[in-house]
Amino acid sequence: KNEVEQSPQNLTAQEGEFITINCSYSVGISALHWLQQHPGGGIVSLFMLSSGKKKHGRLIATINIQEKHSSLHITASHPRDSAVYICAVFPNTGNQFYFGTGTSLTVIP
Amino acid sequence: DVKVTQSSRYLVKRTGEKVFLECVQDMDHENMFWYRQDPGLGLRLIYFSYDVKMKEKGDIPEGYSVSREKKERFSLILESASTNQTSMYLCASSHHRGYNEQYFGPGTRLTVT
Numbered sequence: 001k002n003e004v005e006q007s008p009q010n011l012t013a014q015e016g017e018f019i020t021i022n023c024s025y026s027v028g029i030s031a032l033h034w035l036q037q038h039p040g041g042g043i044v045s046l047f048m049l050s051s052g053k054k055k056h057g058r059l060i061a062t063i064n065i066q067e068k069h070s071s072l073h074i075t076a077s078h079p080r081d082s083a084v085y086i087c088a089v090f091p092n093t094g095n096q097f098y099f100g101t102g103t104s105l106t107v108i109p
Numbered sequence: 110d111v112k113v114t115q116s117s118r119y120l121v122k123r124t125g126e127k128v129f130l131e132c133v134q135d136m137d138h139e140n141m142f143w144y145r146q147d148p149g150l151g152l153r154l155i156y157f158s159y160d161v162k163m164k165e166k167g168d169i170p171e172g173y174s175v176s177r178e179k180k181e182r183f184s185l186i187l188e189s190a191s192t193n194q195t196s197m198y199l200c201a202s203s204h205h206r207g208y209n210e211q212y213f214g215p216g217t218r219l220t221v222t
Binding site (some may be wrong): 004031043090 | 149150151152153157165167168199201206207209210211212213214215216
């Protein structure tokens with residue numbers, strides 16, 4: 001049973017497009033973590049959120065605690081953004097992160 | 110720069126062999142984690158450690174054990190490898206307990222034949 005649902009599972013976009021990846025979860029959380037995984041396995045942390053919005057370069061992450069939903073936006077997408085994007089939540093009553101299955105993004109030149 | 114390293118990128122072992130996967134971090138982090146990643150299932154926590162010689166079970170500890178003798182090093186042991194342990198294994202570390210940003214190693218793709 002996965003408490004974290006990501007959509008879409010797969011996404012193909014043209015270079016320059018605005019991209020949105022969604023993450024929904026079913027429990028109250030203390031924090032939500034967005035991560036990026038490139039082919040070959042390495043995982044990189046993008047954002048840690050507990051409320052509101054964060055921005056780093058062309059990436060924007062938002063979270064709505066009441067609706068139990070977070071979005072990751074990529075503006076002016078580029079082929080180097082092609083990766084799997086993973087959402088993870090830390091439940092209020094838990095002691096570990098729970099991970100979604102990821103969204104595989106391909107950006108075509 | 111933050112760094113988590115794992116002993117092997119690819120490993121092939123036979124059923125019944127004892128397998129050691131090692132993880133080293135150079136950030137003086139208290140917490141270290143072992144995950145496995147399988148298609149369609151996301152990352153699942155096997156074990157974690159919040160201090161030297163301390164360990165806690167994650168969601169899927171069966172068939173695995175861990176060792177943390179030094180702060181920077183966290184080992185995952187498969188006592189008797191089985192084919193259903195074929196997977197990508199990822200180590201991570203973070204400061205303190207709770208929901209702190211995790212830093213991941215490059216992963217070890219283990220195949221058990």
